[in-house]
Amino acid sequence: MRSSQAGTAQLNETIHPTRRLAICAYLSEVVEAEFAAVRDSLRISDSSLSKHLSTLRDAGYVQLFKLADGGHSxxxxxxxxxxxLAYEAHVQALRRLTKS
Known part of the structure; x- marks a missing residue:
């Protein structure tokens, strides 16, 4: 029998919180996404999404960039x-944990 600590040790604490996991899941399906599309899909506020994206950016997991579109970016x-890679490893750790 595996210890639960061994299973959770491989979970990524940056990605694991529900909102950040949802952001990574959404982004894993696309090359890039507009901020508003992510916000609307996850049904969260601009400020909440910004906060979570900042954490993911600081960890090196996402990049943000602005494109001009008719006078506004x-x-x-x-x-x-x-x-x-971190998201995929986290998903694999969750799968291993749920199979124990």
């Missing part, structure tokens, strides 16, 4: 290579 978000 739009923010786009993408998982970095490191972010994709």
């Amino acid at each position: 739009r923010t786009w978000v993408a998982l970095t290579k490191e972010g994709r």
